[in-house]
Amino acid sequence: MSQDKHEVLPGTLNLLVLKTLGTMGPLHGYGIARRIEQVSGDLLELNQGTIYPALLKLEQLGWIRAKWSVSENNRRAKFYSLTRTGQKQLIKEEEEWNRTSAIVTRFLTRAEEKQ
Numbered sequence: 001m002s003q004d005k006h007e008v009l010p011g012t013l014n015l016l017v018l019k020t021l022g023t024m025g026p027l028h029g030y031g032i033a034r035r036i037e038q039v040s041g042d043l044l045e046l047n048q049g050t051i052y053p054a055l056l057k058l059e060q061l062g063w064i065r066a067k068w069s070v071s072e073n074n075r076r077a078k079f080y081s082l083t084r085t086g087q088k089q090l091i092k093e094e095e096e097w098n099r100t101s102a103i104v105t106r107f108l109t110r111a112e113e114k115q
Contacts, residue, residue, distance in 0.1 A: 005045040008036075013054045014063075015097055018090040021064060021082045028077035029055055055080055063089050 008016065016036050021027065024035060032055070033046040058064045063086035071077040082090065 006043055008044055008046065008050065012097070013050070014058060015090075015093040017051075017054055017058060017080075018063065018082065018086060018093060021080060022087065022090050026067075026079040026081040028071055028079050030077075031071075032080065058086070061089075062086070 017032055020032050020035050020039075024031075027035065029048075029051050033048075033051040036046055037044055055064065055066070059066055059080070062083055064080045065083050066078045066080050068076055069079045
């Protein structure tokens with residue numbers, strides 16, 4: 001990983017995957033990873049050892065479903081999409097992220113004010 005690339009924060013990959021599928025519709029794993037990297041302005045880097053275990057976990061939780069199809073370059077690939085449960089979970093994950101980031105922002109803002 002290069003110096004200017006960052007790993008995904010622990011606990012945020014589920015949210016990023018769910019949001020990507022909620023926004024883009026069905027995508028294969030490689031497409032999900034590239035889209036997350038693209039939206040991050042190429043500041044995040046996802047490899048196969050990161051994205052595929054996360055997709056498997058989300059599928060086991062019932063938040064996404066997988067279906068074999070043919071990719072844009074004529075290869076068989078698993079395409080992932082949100083389930084109804086996944087759509088509800090996305091809303092919960094977004095709300096939780098907003099709450100958590102607001103709390104952390106309070107701490108950072110107070111720390112700056114004291115300087």
